[in-house]
Amino acid sequence: MADPLTFTKGHGTENDFVLVPDLDGALGLSAGRAAFLADRRAGVGGDGVIRVVPTELADEPAVREQADRARWFMDYRNADGSVAEMCxxxxxVFAAYLRREGLETGDAFTIATRTGARVVRADADGWAVDLGPWRLADPQTADRDGADALVHVGDGDPFSAISVDLGNPHTVVALPEDVDLGALDLGRAPLVRPAPPNGTNVELVRPIGPGHVAMRVHERGVGETRSCGTGACAAAVATSFWAGSLDTGSTWLVDVPGGRLTVRLLADHGVELAGPAVLVADGTVPAEVLPA
Structure with missing residues (x-):
């Protein structure tokens, strides 16, 4: 009889994940198995699935090239089983798991991701991660306000939006003052035009005060989630751009339904995300119920 699959459940501001250790690289993770684990009725339940695998044993050559800097690869899958670049x-949550399991022992270390090696460090809020450089919309496709897309939410009029690349795609909307953030229907995916070739995460943002915004998000391959870390960074970058200031060192508070994140703008268009990471449960799934 095959061994059961071991997992840990964790979340960051209620953006929740199923972590699956694959310390010898023999397990692998198919799209069907990832989608099963993320299923909130038939599986364990989560917004995504993270396979914990040695970087040198990763499937992608570009990831294996990071092995000299990062021992462990965060192999991230969306809830529908599709591969994602970054989360x-x-x-x-990955960093908290590595340290709890003794796979990393310091307060700062490097992890491998599909967008490159990323440094994580223990922080007063939990953990902070340098997510690398961001990039705004192509100026040739944006209007004078930086907008390069229209976003339809429900049946109302479309909102102007700006695209922000953080290694994964985001489309950020600054809501008009007369629109209630909490009343918007994100039960179905917002329609983005022109349609991004690889899909996009959509952030709906409401300014609260200087350096402070509230946000809801519809994640590509998942649906509405309680939080999105790269989405919070995209919201801070876009709001800074609209305010006419992308000052290095500025700090933003981003309130999401699941809590609060801190975003810091770094030099050279870099951005750091800080917030809590909680490991809430450990368990096993019998082999006979797992998809092939």
Whole structure:
């Protein structure tokens, strides 16, 4: 009889994940198995699945090239089983798991991701991660306000939006003052035009005060989630851009339904995300119920 699959459940501001250790690289993780584990009715339940695997044993050559800097690869899958480039909240939960399991022992270390090696460090809020450089919309496709897309939420009029690349794609909307953030229907995916070739995460943002915004998000391959780390960074970058100031060192508080994240703008268009990471349960799934 095959061994059961071991997992840990964790979350960062209620953006939750199923972590699966694959310390010898023999397990692998198919799209069907990832989707099963993320299923909230038939599986364990989560916004995504993270396979914990040695970087040198990763499937992708570009990831294996990071092995000299990062011992462990965060192999991240969306809830539908599709492969994702990056997950900001996931990096913090991944870091908390590595240290709890003794796979990393310091207060700062490097992890491998599909967007490159990323440094994580223990922080007063839990963990902080340097997510690397961001990039705004192509100026040739944006209007004078930086908008390069229209976003339809429900049946109302479309909102102007700006694209922000953080290694994964985001489309950020600054809501008009007369629109209630909490009343918007994110039960179905917002329609983005022009349609991004690889899909996009959509952030709906409401300014609260200087350096402070509230946000809801519809994640590509998942649906509405309680939080999105890279989305919080995209919201801070876009709001800074609209305010006419992308000052290095500025700090933003981003309130999401699951809590609060801190975003710091770094030099050279870098951005750091900080917030909590909680490991809430450990368990096993019988082999006979797992998809092939």
């Amino acid at each position: 900001g909240n996931g990096t913090r």
